[in-house]
Amino acid sequence: MADAAPSRQRDTTLMGMYLFLASEIMLFGGLFAVALALRLLHPQEVAAASRRLHYGIGAANTVVLLTSSLAVALAVAAAEMGKVKGTVVSLLAAAGLGLGFLALKAVEYGMEIREQLLPAFTPAEAFESPPAHLFMDLYLVATALHAVHVTVGVVLLAGLAWRVHRRSLALPRGAAGVEVVGLYWHLVDVIWVFLYPILYLVR
Amino acid sequence: MTEVSYLEHGHSLKSWLLTTDHKRIAILYFLSITFFFFVGGAAAALIRIDLLTPEADLMSNEGYNRAFTLHGVIMVWFFLIPSIPNTFGNFLVPLMIGARDLAFPRLNLLSWYIYMLGGLFTLAVLVLGGVDTGWTFYTPLSSMFANGNVILAATAIFVVGFSSILTGLNFIVTVHRLRCPGMTWGRLPLFVWSIYATSLILVLATPVLSITLVLIAAERLFGVGVFNPALGGDPLLYQHLFWFYSHPAVYIMVLPALGVISELVTAAARKPVFGYRFVAGSSIAIAIIGFLVWGHHMFVAGQSMYASAVFSFLSLAVAVPSGIKVYNWTATLYKGHIALDPPFLFAMSFIGLFVVGGMTGLILAMLAVDVHVHDTYFVIAHFHYIMVGGTVSAYFGALHYWWPKMMGRWLPLVWGRLSAIFIFLGFNLTFFPQFILGYLGMPRRYHVYPAEFQTLHVLSSAGASVLGLAYLLPFTYLLYSLRHGEKAPPNPWGATGLEWTVPSPPPQHNFHELPTVDGPPYQYPVEPDAERETAHG
Amino acid sequence: MKVVAPLIAVWAALLALLGLTVGASLMLTGTPSLVVSLGIASAKAALIAWVYMQLRREGGLMRIMALGAAFWLLILLGYLALDYLTR
Numbered sequence: 001m002a003d004a005a006p007s008r009q010r011d012t013t014l015m016g017m018y019l020f021l022a023s024e025i026m027l028f029g030g031l032f033a034v035a036l037a038l039r040l041l042h043p044q045e046v047a048a049a050s051r052r053l054h055y056g057i058g059a060a061n062t063v064v065l066l067t068s069s070l071a072v073a074l075a076v077a078a079a080e081m082g083k084v085k086g087t088v089v090s091l092l093a094a095a096g097l098g099l100g101f102l103a104l105k106a107v108e109y110g111m112e113i114r115e116q117l118l119p120a121f122t123p124a125e126a127f128e129s130p131p132a133h134l135f136m137d138l139y140l141v142a143t144a145l146h147a148v149h150v151t152v153g154v155v156l157l158a159g160l161a162w163r164v165h166r167r168s169l170a171l172p173r174g175a176a177g178v179e180v181v182g183l184y185w186h187l188v189d190v191i192w193v194f195l196y197p198i199l200y201l202v203r
Numbered sequence: 204m205t206e207v208s209y210l211e212h213g214h215s216l217k218s219w220l221l222t223t224d225h226k227r228i229a230i231l232y233f234l235s236i237t238f239f240f241f242v243g244g245a246a247a248a249l250i251r252i253d254l255l256t257p258e259a260d261l262m263s264n265e266g267y268n269r270a271f272t273l274h275g276v277i278m279v280w281f282f283l284i285p286s287i288p289n290t291f292g293n294f295l296v297p298l299m300i301g302a303r304d305l306a307f308p309r310l311n312l313l314s315w316y317i318y319m320l321g322g323l324f325t326l327a328v329l330v331l332g333g334v335d336t337g338w339t340f341y342t343p344l345s346s347m348f349a350n351g352n353v354i355l356a357a358t359a360i361f362v363v364g365f366s367s368i369l370t371g372l373n374f375i376v377t378v379h380r381l382r383c384p385g386m387t388w389g390r391l392p393l394f395v396w397s398i399y400a401t402s403l404i405l406v407l408a409t410p411v412l413s414i415t416l417v418l419i420a421a422e423r424l425f426g427v428g429v430f431n432p433a434l435g436g437d438p439l440l441y442q443h444l445f446w447f448y449s450h451p452a453v454y455i456m457v458l459p460a461l462g463v464i465s466e467l468v469t470a471a472a473r474k475p476v477f478g479y480r481f482v483a484g485s486s487i488a489i490a491i492i493g494f495l496v497w498g499h500h501m502f503v504a505g506q507s508m509y510a511s512a513v514f515s516f517l518s519l520a521v522a523v524p525s526g527i528k529v530y531n532w533t534a535t536l537y538k539g540h541i542a543l544d545p546p547f548l549f550a551m552s553f554i555g556l557f558v559v560g561g562m563t564g565l566i567l568a569m570l571a572v573d574v575h576v577h578d579t580y581f582v583i584a585h586f587h588y589i590m591v592g593g594t595v596s597a598y599f600g601a602l603h604y605w606w607p608k609m610m611g612r613w614l615p616l617v618w619g620r621l622s623a624i625f626i627f628l629g630f631n632l633t634f635f636p637q638f639i640l641g642y643l644g645m646p647r648r649y650h651v652y653p654a655e656f657q658t659l660h661v662l663s664s665a666g667a668s669v670l671g672l673a674y675l676l677p678f679t680y681l682l683y684s685l686r687h688g689e690k691a692p693p694n695p696w697g698a699t700g701l702e703w704t705v706p707s708p709p710p711q712h713n714f715h716e717l718p719t720v721d722g723p724p725y726q727y728p729v730e731p732d733a734e735r736e737t738a739h740g
Numbered sequence: 741m742k743v744v745a746p747l748i749a750v751w752a753a754l755l756a757l758l759g760l761t762v763g764a765s766l767m768l769t770g771t772p773s774l775v776v777s778l779g780i781a782s783a784k785a786a787l788i789a790w791v792y793m794q795l796r797r798e799g800g801l802m803r804i805m806a807l808g809a810a811f812w813l814l815i816l817l818g819y820l821a822l823d824y825l826t827r
Contacts, residue, residue, distance in 0.1 A: 015380065015805060016310075016372055016376050018805040019371075019375055021809075022805065023372070023409070024410070025810065025813060026410035026411050026809055029411060029813040030414035030415055033411075033817060033820055034418070034440065040820075040824040040825065041437060059762050070751040070792075073750075073791070074744065119425065120425040130434040134429055140427070145414075179794070183793055190788050193785055193788070194781045197778065197781050201773070202774075203765055203769045203770070379801070407812045443816075443819070443823070494812065495815065495819075505827075507822065507823045507824075507827040508826070510826065
């Protein structure tokens with residue numbers, strides 16, 4: 001019975017997190033719906049606008065996020081084995097990669113501002129076509145919302161590393177705490193996995 | 204039995220504002236929702252007074268637009284959606300399933316604070332002069348032309364949406380994880396089934412509204428134009444996204460009411476509910492089919508004819524699970540030993556009004572007829588029959604039924620019966636004329652109208668004044684009962700359900716020992732705890 | 741190492757799929773490009789959900805909770821496509 005209580009608690013917490021992630025999927029789902037509508041309404045212009053994005057930077061950022069997901073998965077595995085140091089190192093690595101993602105994204109935004117591609121920094125006349133303008137609007141909203149999620153994730157991961165390091169989250173008893181934050185981070189990754197082809201690879 | 208009740212456990216303001224007790228949070232919601240009910244009602248009163256004459260004599264056009272927008276926004280997001288789930292759901296779900304609290308008590312308190320934050324934003328909108336887009340925030344009106352506080356209003360709804368999501372999430376996990384031993388899915392009270400179905404919609408539909416409001420705000424702030432036809436965007440896309448949330452939101456508003464009525468009807472009939480499985484299953488069916496019908500709001504907006512045909516057919520299909528419920532309630536009442544208590548009178552008026560609202564919904568779901576009555580008072584009357592005649596009646600029914608449990612005091616039954624009757628009469632006098640008005644061509648959202656419509660508008664406004672007073676009535680005698688009502692026994696109505704096995708009001712941790720359930724639900728008849736004397740009515 | 745090896749293998753597979761989708765985008769256009777890129781994205785998401793999010797060790801209920809939203813999203817996207825393609 002001593003073991004049953006934490007495992008019940010873990011299932012309850014996990015279920016809550018999965019439902020929260022379901023609502024996150026629907027939140028980004030609205031943007032996927034916009035992407036679908038734009039693509040059906042203006043296939044040529046959307047493809048042309050997508051070609052102007054730096055798909056190489058996007059791919060590099062995908063690698064960064066996928067690797068950080070690996071780090072989080074390793075952190076969960078270490079936490080379940082009660083390895084404090086391994087957990088902390090993996091969590092910090094994941095948070096660091098998250099920061100790297102944000103840095104690369106900022107560089108990319110900077111390039112797009114200089115190339116007169118990013119709405120809010122670019123006069124409407126500078127866009128190739130009105131639908132190209134719309135597509136870049138969607139790009140900006142979607143990537144900015146995703147970046148907000150990455151930022152929240154970095155804070156969560158770093159805070160978790162701190163708590164594990166200070167032993168205020170004891171392992172392996174508190175492994176569910178690592179798992180729950182990990183789920184959030186993986187979902188942020190999954191959303192990027194879809195955003196990347198939908199934004200960068202329209203041909 | 205010396206356990207301290209949840210009401211007695213701490214009297215300081217702090218013990219209320221920092222509580223994680225689901226029952227206290229329910230009371231917090233009850234107070235804040237009642238406040239918004241009267242703010243929204245005041246806006247409705249302004250509308251009905253203005254409509255007494257064909258000319259614009261009380262408000263300017265702009266002022267009238269702001270009044271009905273405020274009425275809609277407050278009633279939908281700050282009263283109807285949280286009404287039954289956040290008060291009675293919060294109070295009853297743990298009690299009904301034999302748990303000590305919700306799965307995430309602190310999250311529950313957070314939801315209330317988020318709700319209040321959203322409410323503050325709404326009050327700020329009100330103080331700063333309102334919005335004039337209608338509660339639907341249709342583009343391009345809301346994005347390019349409206350000059351009210353659109354962004355602030357969108358923020359308010361965005362914020363309150365998170366309260367909805369977190370509450371729904373909490374209920375789902377609670378029902379899955381915290382049922383007491385023996386409380387199988389087949390033994391869950393029907394109210395819990397309906398709250399579960401509602402929560403599914405809350406979690407899955409609300410985020411789409413959130414992102415849509417973000418896009419509106421982004422369009423106003425940065426010119427992000429995905430709904431802007433001048434850039435090749437599509438205003439209809441806004442309507443798709445909005446109604447993907449807002450049609451299921453109609454079921455968020457009415458499903459909990461259906462659950463309440465299932466409880467009230469069986470308790471009044473003193474018989475086991477007829478067709479338990481079908482009533483429970485129909486809640487889930489309504490939640491799912493409710494996601495497939497949103498396009499019936501867009502029949503004349505220019506969406507594809509083929510999409511309209513599919514949406515029309517599926518809208519008719521929603522009537523099936525709704526009909527199942529009404530038939531099962533009727534069959535439950537058949538040969539029952541019915542007591543004409545206030546909760547039952549509210550339930551009866553619910554059933555009648557819900558049937559009228561539902562049947563006129565079928566009329567509106569038909570493509571050809573909708574072209575004629577779209578955006579007229581026929582639509583207004585239809586959804587008020589469901590939302591006000593239905594949900595608000597059920598809300599008052601629930602308030603009367605569970606009041607002795609929540610407060611530990613009897614309410615004056617005679618006054619309860621009177622207010623149920625006055626609400627029913629006032630409601631019909633207000634909204635039935637609007638069916639005729641709409642069919643004759645009176646469009647919604649206009650306050651200047653041809654003189655020939657005046658008689659019906661005056662009738663409607665007269666009914667609204669009866670209805671307004673009838674809504675005030677319960678709050679006076681319920682307040683009175685808090686001081687002067689007799690102490691209520693644990694099971695005053697002779698009802699089944701775990702919530703009636705604990706003292707009234709319930710102790711802080713609900714159950715001294717977690718109960719065990721060993722039989723099906725609704726094993727009527729059950730004797731009431733105390734013989735009811737004529738003194739109670 | 742028993743736990744770690746599959747995690748690294750999945751990472752390698754994810755990177756390979758990323759390479760594949762970039763490569764495909766250089767060759768395909770129009771609908772085939774859309775189908776392939778979304779198919780690869782779904783495969784990547786499935787790998788992450790199944791192994792990293794540990795759905796493989798959860799029961800059916802948790803899987804439904806995790807993936808149910810995808811079904812609801814398909815309702816939204818499906819109806820939109822119906823409207824836009826037949827308008």
